[in-house]
Amino acid sequence: MSQYASFRAMHRRYVHRWLLVIPFIWQIGLTPLVNTASVRVFSLPLPMVWQMAGILVATAVIGFVFWRDERIEKELGLTDDRDAEGLS
Amino acid sequence: MTLVLTFGIVLATMIGAMLYGHQKSKAKTVSEWAVGGRSFGTLIFWFLNAGEIYTTFAVLGISGYAWAYGAPAYLAFTSVSLAATLGYWLMPRIWQAGRQGGFITQADFFAARYKATWLGCLVGLAGIAAIVVYVQIQITALSLILRLTLGTEVSVTAAAIIAAGIMLAFVYVAGLRSAAFAAGVKDVLMIVLVVGLSATVAGKVGASSILDVFARVQDQHPGIGVFPGLVPEAGLTVTWMMTAALNVALGTWIFPHMFQLCYAAGSRKAIRRNAVLQPIYSLSFFFIILLGFGALLAGVSPPGGDVNAALLQFVSDAYPAWMIGLLAGTACLLALVPGSVLLLTAGSIFSRNVVMPLKPDLSDRASLLVSRLSMVGFAAVAVWLTIGATSSLVEIGLAAYAAIGMLAPGVFLAFLWPRANAIGVAAGIGAGYAALLLPSAQSLWAALLPGWDKGLVAMGVNALVAVIFVLLTTRGGGREGAR
Numbered sequence: 001m002s003q004y005a006s007f008r009a010m011h012r013r014y015v016h017r018w019l020l021v022i023p024f025i026w027q028i029g030l031t032p033l034v035n036t037a038s039v040r041v042f043s044l045p046l047p048m049v050w051q052m053a054g055i056l057v058a059t060a061v062i063g064f065v066f067w068r069d070e071r072i073e074k075e076l077g078l079t080d081d082r083d084a085e086g087l088s
Numbered sequence: 089m090t091l092v093l094t095f096g097i098v099l100a101t102m103i104g105a106m107l108y109g110h111q112k113s114k115a116k117t118v119s120e121w122a123v124g125g126r127s128f129g130t131l132i133f134w135f136l137n138a139g140e141i142y143t144t145f146a147v148l149g150i151s152g153y154a155w156a157y158g159a160p161a162y163l164a165f166t167s168v169s170l171a172a173t174l175g176y177w178l179m180p181r182i183w184q185a186g187r188q189g190g191f192i193t194q195a196d197f198f199a200a201r202y203k204a205t206w207l208g209c210l211v212g213l214a215g216i217a218a219i220v221v222y223v224q225i226q227i228t229a230l231s232l233i234l235r236l237t238l239g240t241e242v243s244v245t246a247a248a249i250i251a252a253g254i255m256l257a258f259v260y261v262a263g264l265r266s267a268a269f270a271a272g273v274k275d276v277l278m279i280v281l282v283v284g285l286s287a288t289v290a291g292k293v294g295a296s297s298i299l300d301v302f303a304r305v306q307d308q309h310p311g312i313g314v315f316p317g318l319v320p321e322a323g324l325t326v327t328w329m330m331t332a333a334l335n336v337a338l339g340t341w342i343f344p345h346m347f348q349l350c351y352a353a354g355s356r357k358a359i360r361r362n363a364v365l366q367p368i369y370s371l372s373f374f375f376i377i378l379l380g381f382g383a384l385l386a387g388v389s390p391p392g393g394d395v396n397a398a399l400l401q402f403v404s405d406a407y408p409a410w411m412i413g414l415l416a417g418t419a420c421l422l423a424l425v426p427g428s429v430l431l432l433t434a435g436s437i438f439s440r441n442v443v444m445p446l447k448p449d450l451s452d453r454a455s456l457l458v459s460r461l462s463m464v465g466f467a468a469v470a471v472w473l474t475i476g477a478t479s480s481l482v483e484i485g486l487a488a489y490a491a492i493g494m495l496a497p498g499v500f501l502a503f504l505w506p507r508a509n510a511i512g513v514a515a516g517i518g519a520g521y522a523a524l525l526l527p528s529a530q531s532l533w534a535a536l537l538p539g540w541d542k543g544l545v546a547m548g549v550n551a552l553v554a555v556i557f558v559l560l561t562t563r564g565g566g567r568e569g570a571r
Binding site for chain 2: 017020023024027028029031032035036037040042043044045046047048051052054055056058059061062063065066069070
């Protein structure tokens with residue numbers, strides 16, 4: 001396999017990392033859309049509930065990415081000491 | 089009662105931390121002392137990290153922001169989760185670079201990655217500047233608590249100097265490991281306090297439940313729950329929130345002490361698991377905001393309208409003396425833990441990256457001495473900054489993030505763009521400071537990008553100039569600086 005092809009293969013494996021963009025979209029990008037005083041969730045202001053939900057979303061996303069990473073690295077037989085992301 | 093409890097908590101924790109630190113490691117070298125021997129497990133690492141994030145900025149600053157402005161306090165909810173999301177990707181890279189290069193400071197990383205000792209020196213000084221602003225937060229809070237417990241006959245200046253003295257005493261004894269111990273104590277106390285205060289706050293302000301506190305505060309102060317909050321003139325708009333949240337997320341790991349904390353991790357897995365666990369902890373900002381809103385319903389008026397004192401004033405008005413003692417003691421630890429880690433980091437950067445290049449034959453023992461002495465100087469500057477200022481802790485915090493944002497493009501380019509070089513990074517830093525500090529630049533941004541966080545704008549200018557200079561000074565397809 002050429003160096004370029006192995007580079008491509010490595011990147012395909014880690015494509016789930018793009019999920020890490022979701023918390024930024026949730027907690028920053030969508031902030032203007034939920035900035036309304038007319039909706040209260042259990043008496044709480046909507047923008048506040050939104051940001052708290054964002055923390056749960058972030059945890060779920062990071063947790064999922066962690067789980068995938070661990071599985072991939074186990075499949076590849078990589079230990080903590082070995083580089084798994086193609087970092088130098 | 090208040091006084092005894094406050095100082096009892098602080099002293100007991102300090103003694104425990106000293107014993108723990110001494111038992112764990114007899115620090116002889118800078119490496120042992122500053123990065124804890126590079127062997128932290130997940131648990132200690134998590135506590136230490138939490139100690140870095142649950143600071144006075146969060147507890148006193150955010151409750152004060154909720155009390156004074158309302159919605160802008162939601163910034164706290166984004167500060168940990170977004171930093172952890174980015175950190176999941178970034179921290180293992182920093183950790184790995186640190187292990188491979190044997191780095192101790194952030195400036196070591198810049199000097200090695202960009203093959204320029206002078207850049208390490210420049211970055212070291214820029215990092216120290218941001219740290220000093222961050223230490224100012226801790227000193228502001230500590231002196232606030234000192235004046236609360238000792239009485240206002242203690243002048244602001246005296247309180248700030250005493251605060252700095254306590255912080256230095258804390259850090260001199262054992263280094264990073266004592267901070268880990270104190271962070272653990274502080275986290276337990278903080279949970280006890282938050283549970284105790286939150287369970288009783290509704291009754292203290294005439295509401296029927298915690299949720300009723302929120303209902304009442306929105307009924308009495310329409311607009312408090314949405315941006316721009318209670319004081320529209322303050323300019324804390326949705327745009328402010330979005331840009332400030334992004335700047336905080338991008339800047340968190342760039343702080344030299346956070347960068348250095350990544351080196352101290354025992355394994356990549358410990359770092360990653362920490363990124364998963366950390367955000368959940370930040371849901372407890374709900375209770376901090378609840379208490380700020382409770383203070384507003386109770387109609388507290390802290391001395392001089394000091395935003396930072398809203399929570400302390402509320403507790404001292406509505407609760408028995410032992411409660412304020414417990415809060416004051418815990419809040420002291422909140423300031424001391426990060427404060428000591430910050431000074432420690434500034435000291436090691438100064439000895440390694442500013443003094444060492446000028447005097448390369450410095451012995452380990454001598455550099456430890458230089459590092460310890462320089463901390464007195466940095467604490468003094470922070471005291472000096474504290475005395476003239478009356479800002480909210482959140483504003484000082486955002487100023488610190490703006491200052492450290494100057495180093496962010498250099499870190500991200502290091503990992504993302506092999507072509508990036510020292511000239512580009514240095515030019516970016518220069519342009520960034522100009523965009524941040526020049527009054528004419530400030531008025532330009534106010535007109536062009538109203539409501540934007542200044543730090544994010546300056547970071548953008550910095551990154552743009554860095555990229556342009558790299559493109560101009562390297563040849564396309566070249567691999568200069570590639571690792």
